[in-house]
Amino acid sequence: MSAETGSPRLEVASEPFASAAPSSMPYPAGSSLESLRVDLHAAWAVPAEAVERHEGLVAASPPPAERSPEQRAEIATACDEARAQRVRFMDEHADAVYDVLTGGRTAHPRIAELVEAAAAEFPGLVPTAGQLAGERARAQAGKEGQEIDQGIFLRGVLRSPVAGAHLMDAMLRPTPEALERLPEFGRTGLLEMESVRLERRDGVAYLTMCRDDRLNAEDEQQVDDMETAVDLALLDPDVRVGLLRGGEMSHPRYRGRRVFSAGINLKKLHAGEISLVGFLLRRELGYISKIVRGLRAGPGGAWHRPLIDKPWVAAVDGFAIGGGAQLLLVFDHVIAASDAYLSLPAAQEGIIPGAGNLRLGRCAGPRISRQVILGGRRIWASEPDARCLVDEVVEPGEVGAAAERIVRRLQGPAVVTNRRMLNLAEEPPEEFRRYMAEFALQQALRIYGEDVLDKVGRFARPAGRGPS
Template sequence: MTNFETVVIEKVDKVAILKFNRPEQLNAMNRQMMDEIIEAIDLINCDEDVCVAMICGEGRAFMAGADIKEYGSQTNEEFIAFQQKGKRLYESIENSSKPWIAAVDGFALGGGLEIALSCDMLVASDQSKMGLPEVFLSLIPGGGGTQRLIQKIGINRVKEMLFFGAQYNAKELNNWGIINRVFSNNSFMDEALTFASKLSRRSAQSITQLKRLANLSTTTLDFNQRIEDEAQTVKDLFLQDEAQAAIQNFIKKSEK
């Protein structure tokens, strides 16, 4: 795969791991890093051998948001381009046919949390801290944080996180429904990889359709249309060889 300076791609069986690699800067994202993340996501999405993708960070952080020194020195044109590329980054995760898991160990702040929110699932170590602190800069989250967060938790919690800009621990956010699993810091990557590997053994065609339909439920499309889409999808899958073979295999095992 392509050699990058600010990110690393690793593969373990059918799981691709995208690792942010600016540990001295707590993996804060500058323009180069954003470009490399987008390219890495595209490579993973196009890799037919990959069933599940996982994002993590090197060192003490998942990602501590944007690189403020570079962010604050941007021209208007550079700022607009940065925001547009960010939109592509988040959407390339959401619109992928593969499931993406954010594996947060340490800080996930600002744009780092927004990347995690764009993933299908989020696992975290018990030492993690997450938040959207943009209000302290007289700004707001600009990478979908105000909208994706409401898809995960209730609006009162969303407003608390946005208005106060505070950092929250993994236990709190697990109770709120943002985090799927909390693992021990001492064994975090092993447990996160086990979680991802288990998912990689599920039917890829089923997972692709499940992701699409689950995401569809957050849109304004009429409920009856979504139900019809679900019915048509299960019919299409049922008629395919993979499902027929799995059904027959189940029947044979149950008869023993």
């Protein structure tokens, strides 16, 4: 098979995949990882004292909702000092910390594994699994906001051109779930998951979002399933193009109708089940990045093509709200029904719409991006401005046929290389890395903002979010 007509056949191995990150060590020649570890623990001793003071105050106080104004003020002051110390530590030592946690960048942990390793190696730098489990058991408004400390840590890692590039590369590797399911999918061409159905037909991977009772509102399960589906579509050498569409709904207001996505599941957010690492960051650095940049190939990959990338088509029925609209910004061709609309109401909800702030202005221009993100403007597929976001508008009953026509067109020999070069020009990996570094911290702060806690606390719809 040529380099341009599809994926090379891979012998997918379980050993670490080759890394595209630099191999030079960012610490003095002749020093060892063990001596580096000793130095870092000495450097962490002073910040750790501030962390212990804050944690001691929290342990001696009642839950957040029951604290007196004086207790809240004292804890807030101690918390600010501890976080300032964490920021300084990561600003000064991010590369060294990352090397200790990854064995000199010989291991390739995903973000969840990385923060878990950091909690074990540097107590207090990020919350432990036990602390996070305790937080997760509480509603969002009752949490201490310990995920903010994860945001500080990951901001420090992602700001580094060395550590950040290595982490981004690690997130482009196939998930264990996808590798386990690959042989079966190769044989059957079909995979049914809780929130996504994947089917291969005539060289096309059909991904259907099927959370029919909640309008495809996104949660951590959907991120899991979407990444598995994207990985399999990219790994399967018989797939040449991917197509994403929403399935038919059982939700009372849209029963029997297809819907693309209602965005983040606000019921899950209120319940404390939308996490910074497991949802907000993994979504951006995981399957969405794989759609843009491709999948890191294993030892059997071609020397001239370390990333397996393929063209992607999105077909929009009903609406693409929030995260659904964000997805459209990375697809190579978007088809929408004439009665569909797009919106990014994250600012109204108090959060950041993923990488939408980075990508929407490039597609639609700065004025429209501000109207949509800051002002909450909906863009209907029938509007002239929708041409910045949608390639083709058809009657609702013609979406499927239009999508079939486009997936055939995008299987041409030169499509893969040209879309790769377009993505490289439009969104260089370094630009995306710098954005995600700041996003890691700012989104963590936003999900614990008082305005967000107030809004999600009032959220009472029983099945995800309908269009707003």
